[in-house]
Amino acid sequence: MVAINSDRQSKGRNAMTSMFGAALSLWFLNAAYTSPAAFIMRAFLFLSGSAVLSASVHRTVRHRLGPQDFWDGITEVLADDVAATGTLLLKSADRATAPLDRIVYDRLPASIQRSLPPASVGDTAWFEQVAFWRDSKFIFGRKGTGKSVLMGYESWVIKSTDPEAMLFVLDPHLDAESLWFGGNSELIKAHCYKSIQDFARIFDLVASELDDRKTQGDRRRPLCKIIADEWESIINGFASLPARFPEGDDRHDEAVKLSVYAEKIPAIAAFIQDEGQKFQVECTIGAHGGKTKRSGIDSDILLQMHWIACDDALTMPNTPLLQVVKGEAQKLEANRRRLLPYAGEHQKFAGTAILRCVKSRSKTEPCLKAVGLPWIDFEGAEVMAIAPEPVDAHVADAPQSEEEAWLQENRAKLVEVYRSGTTSLRKLCETFDVARDSRKGRLIADFLQQMRAIDDAELEPDAA
Numbered sequence: 001m002v003a004i005n006s007d008r009q010s011k012g013r014n015a016m017t018s019m020f021g022a023a024l025s026l027w028f029l030n031a032a033y034t035s036p037a038a039f040i041m042r043a044f045l046f047l048s049g050s051a052v053l054s055a056s057v058h059r060t061v062r063h064r065l066g067p068q069d070f071w072d073g074i075t076e077v078l079a080d081d082v083a084a085t086g087t088l089l090l091k092s093a094d095r096a097t098a099p100l101d102r103i104v105y106d107r108l109p110a111s112i113q114r115s116l117p118p119a120s121v122g123d124t125a126w127f128e129q130v131a132f133w134r135d136s137k138f139i140f141g142r143k144g145t146g147k148s149v150l151m152g153y154e155s156w157v158i159k160s161t162d163p164e165a166m167l168f169v170l171d172p173h174l175d176a177e178s179l180w181f182g183g184n185s186e187l188i189k190a191h192c193y194k195s196i197q198d199f200a201r202i203f204d205l206v207a208s209e210l211d212d213r214k215t216q217g218d219r220r221r222p223l224c225k226i227i228a229d230e231w232e233s234i235i236n237g238f239a240s241l242p243a244r245f246p247e248g249d250d251r252h253d254e255a256v257k258l259s260v261y262a263e264k265i266p267a268i269a270a271f272i273q274d275e276g277q278k279f280q281v282e283c284t285i286g287a288h289g290g291k292t293k294r295s296g297i298d299s300d301i302l303l304q305m306h307w308i309a310c311d312d313a314l315t316m317p318n319t320p321l322l323q324v325v326k327g328e329a330q331k332l333e334a335n336r337r338r339l340l341p342y343a344g345e346h347q348k349f350a351g352t353a354i355l356r357c358v359k360s361r362s363k364t365e366p367c368l369k370a371v372g373l374p375w376i377d378f379e380g381a382e383v384m385a386i387a388p389e390p391v392d393a394h395v396a397d398a399p400q401s402e403e404e405a406w407l408q409e410n411r412a413k414l415v416e417v418y419r420s421g422t423t424s425l426r427k428l429c430e431t432f433d434v435a436r437d438s439r440k441g442r443l444i445a446d447f448l449q450q451m452r453a454i455d456d457a458e459l460e461p462d463a464a
Contacts, residue, residue: 053152101155121342124374126355131362133157134223136273136282138291138302141310146351146373150308151229151286152179153376154414158225166189166224168202172233173364182378196237200261200408201225206281207268208415213279221280226272229286235296238262266296275302277361287314306364308353310373327367336369342372350375403439407447414444419453 126132133154139147158165158183169180174194181187193202228234239262246257264284272283285305287295295302315333336352343349349372357367407414410432417431423446425436434440 006102008051017337034223036109048435053417081199086121095205121339121348121372123371126357126365126367126371127362127374130157130161131360132357134162134225134282134307135306135360135364136277137284137308138287139308139310140287141308141313141353142288145310145313146353147286147308147310147369148229149179149350150310150373151227151284154226154284155180155187156182156378158223161193161222164222166206166222168193168206168224168226168399170199170202170228170234172199172230172237186397196241196258197404199228199234199265200238200258201411203265203268204408204411205415207271208412209275210272210279210281211412211413212419213281214275221278223282225282225284227284227286231285231287231295232289235262235265238265252363254402254405263296269297270301273304289313304358306357306360309356311353313353314354332368332370339370339372349373380434401442406440407443411447414447415451418448423448 028114105171112430139150155169158167169188169192171178171180171193174180174188174192177183178188178192180192181427188289193199203226206226213219213221219249238259241255241259242252249255250292261428268272269285272281276282285295285297289295312333314329314336332354336354339349339352341347343352351373353371355367355369355371357364359366359457413434415430417428422428422431425441425448428442429436430446432440436445
């Protein structure tokens, strides 16, 4: 995001005012006497210019303007302001009548269309809306098209604007070079997870949270959101466990139990999309494509989400999302290609995409259009790190033990019993017929500690 230096801008504008006044005065002094009317006109300009110049000299001394400030004034006034005014006029005409792109550009010869900038060159309003980043969305594209950067920016926006949000970032390729929160190591440690066990546990935790919010009718709790990158890798990781640990391996039974999450996680994502919005539970998915067989999510669910198709993702074969654009696909792709000259190093945009926004509770304006992806700079960003719960983000990628699988299967019931008022270890163990000194008892003790940590962090609605 670009910050405007108001002091430099003020100096530049004052410098330009000085230049304007000086130009008027010099023009009068160099003009020859021709007629009374011309003399009166030049006298008027001389007086006006002298008054402007006098005031500008005072401001120039006060602001200590130098030659560079005069040059800044040229770029500010003659470039940025003119461009901004033109963009504003185009947007106003676009909203007051009909899509300007359809009225003007589509009726021009193709050769002229190719030589003119598309109306969407200055369209970054969607990118600046916090509500858009809070909503559920599907971001897809080939490797290197910017989807991971966009998701990293989303994590930064959410934590910057809502420090109390329960935020869970899932990334099977998490490493020291990850861009989550702009690469902030403290935030990555607090909110990012890499192991397959954590993925299963967090989806169960968020599903239980949504169930509880629905049961309580509580729509005022802080945002609870999962941001899951490399979605196909996550799903395939669960599905391949039985093959990785075949019969005869000591971990085969546990691998089979854990593999059900290949179907369970897409079902939870669908549950979040269908029921979560009004209870502030959301999910953003990053993937390479939109094929149902690879994602495990029905295309009808994906079509209910905002989505950003990075680069040429919309043209990938068998993309189910194409059904929603129908006859618009070719036009959208043509408009995206018209943005390509403005994308790349030293250009206006980092990349291009097809943006689709659906009507949502956050009142994000519905649209379907080609857009440029702005350059993202996290320099100087400061956000608060609040861990939703203590967890080791680097647990070994191996199947759970029998006791851990038992805890996973009973976690939702444990949450329900805990929130009904059974908050002591003894009573929880008695409820589940577990000995306190057994391994299951120790796992329940760890669970109890996590729940109390959440309460202490004031992430529960009844916290003081």
